Amino acid sequence: MALPFLYHGSFSRSTGLFSALAKQTKLLNLKPTKRIDFTFDPFTDNAHVVRNVVNYFYQDKVRDTNPKCLLKTNVVNDRSEPIIVVKLVDDKKIVFKTNNLSSLDILVKYNELVSSKVKVDEAVDAAKPVLTKSQKRR
Amino acid sequence: MSLTQVSRLLPMRNPIIMTVRTRTRAPNIKRPAVPHFTRAVVLELTKPIHKKKDEGVHPRENCMRKLRAIEGEMKQVNPYEQILANEFREKIENAKLVAIFHMLPTSEAGLFAARLQLIKMNMKYIKHNNTIMRLAFMGTKYEALLSLYKSTTCTFVGDEIAVAKLLKIQKKISSLVLLGGIVEGRFMSVQDLQRYANLPSLHTLQAQLVSILGTPAQQLSQNLSANQVELSSALSRYADDTKPEDDSKALPSS
Numbered sequence: 001m002a003l004p005f006l007y008h009g010s011f012s013r014s015t016g017l018f019s020a021l022a023k024q025t026k027l028l029n030l031k032p033t034k035r036i037d038f039t040f041d042p043f044t045d046n047a048h049v050v051r052n053v054v055n056y057f058y059q060d061k062v063r064d065t066n067p068k069c070l071l072k073t074n075v076v077n078d079r080s081e082p083i084i085v086v087k088l089v090d091d092k093k094i095v096f097k098t099n100n101l102s103s104l105d106i107l108v109k110y111n112e113l114v115s116s117k118v119k120v121d122e123a124v125d126a127a128k129p130v131l132t133k134s135q136k137r138r
Numbered sequence: 139m140s141l142t143q144v145s146r147l148l149p150m151r152n153p154i155i156m157t158v159r160t161r162t163r164a165p166n167i168k169r170p171a172v173p174h175f176t177r178a179v180v181l182e183l184t185k186p187i188h189k190k191k192d193e194g195v196h197p198r199e200n201c202m203r204k205l206r207a208i209e210g211e212m213k214q215v216n217p218y219e220q221i222l223a224n225e226f227r228e229k230i231e232n233a234k235l236v237a238i239f240h241m242l243p244t245s246e247a248g249l250f251a252a253r254l255q256l257i258k259m260n261m262k263y264i265k266h267n268n269t270i271m272r273l274a275f276m277g278t279k280y281e282a283l284l285s286l287y288k289s290t291t292c293t294f295v296g297d298e299i300a301v302a303k304l305l306k307i308q309k310k311i312s313s314l315v316l317l318g319g320i321v322e323g324r325f326m327s328v329q330d331l332q333r334y335a336n337l338p339s340l341h342t343l344q345a346q347l348v349s350i351l352g353t354p355a356q357q358l359s360q361n362l363s364a365n366q367v368e369l370s371s372a373l374s375r376y377a378d379d380t381k382p383e384d385d386s387k388a389l390p391s392s
Contacts, residue, residue, distance in 0.1 A: 042240075042286050042317040047288070048289050051288065055242065055289065076329075077328055
């Protein structure tokens with residue numbers, strides 16, 4: 001039997017979906033994006049997913065990661081499925097067809113595809129050796 | 139008051155105070171000393187085994203989903219929310235122009251700036267949570283509006299039917315996204331509102347209607363008099379053709 005005197009488990013208790021969403025929101029980074037277009041028809045069933053995602057992206061903290069990134073919401077009335085088009089700085093385009101996705105799915109995928117690029121860049125910068133004052137003088 | 143009378147009043151219960159002497163430091167609770175293996179085994183074996191609270195209860199009785207569904211049905215309507223819902227429904231019914239916006243996350247200053255723009259059109263800002271919206275519109279003729287009241291939504295209500303102005307202003311407001319509206323009791327999408335804004339004025343439309351209504355009568359009179367008109371025009375042309383020859387012959391003799 002396991003002795004009870006060794007520590008295992010975590011002290012914090014996650015509240016499931018909401019803590020997952022909070023984690024993904026903290027990871028959101030707009031640096032590699034040039035423009036994000038949110039298109040939805042408010043009368044379709046699954047428009048509320050895009051509306052919720054829009055609220056995450058329009059937060060000041062997220063927008064401050066790249067003030068030059070354009071965020072645009074387009075309301076259409078042709079019963080088309082809601083989509084999110086992300087245009088990156090390197091002219092690549094990512095289209096999220098959000099009809100059957102949840103907001104968590106979208107944020108996770110966005111972080112996987114886009115926000116992770118920022119970390120890679122920062123890691124490259126960190127890999128440069130830190131020079132001391134005397135080394136810099138030479 | 140005598141002692142005996144005072145003792146019959148509210149009795150005071152003095153708490154039992156026990157002084158516990160500890161060593162100079164507080165007792166170590168966070169990192170207890172790991173006991174010897176034998177001691178640990180004995181402690182583990184002699185731990186009391188308590189009965190489970192739900193012993194003998196079938197999991198189907200404990201199903202959280204089922205319990206939550208029952209709780210949802212039993213939930214009573216908050217009377218304050220019901221009052222707010224009724225007031226909101228009245229405002230929507232009496233207003234001539236209602237605009238429903240999706241609220242993007244902004245500061246109070248940003249929201250104030252947006253409200254300021256719309257106050258110029260005498261539009262008042264109303265925001266309630268979606269539960270109140272469901273109470274207000276479920277089962278009424280406004281049930282279709284509920285499809286818009288998801289996520290963060292706010293409403294602007296006014297008596298000025300200035301749809302073109304509204305569409306112009308909402309493009310400048312960055313914190314609100316227009317989802318739809320109600321104009322004189324008619325529920326409209328954004329496309330419908332744009333079409334409404336592009337319509338000509340009521341007088342122009344009335345004049346057009348009058349002309350359309352008059353066209354069959356006009357056409358009938360035209361058709362009836364067509365042959366007569368043709369005959370008279372042909373005769374006048376003939377008269378014009380023959381007249382100059384007679385005049386020139388008549389003049390030299392006089």
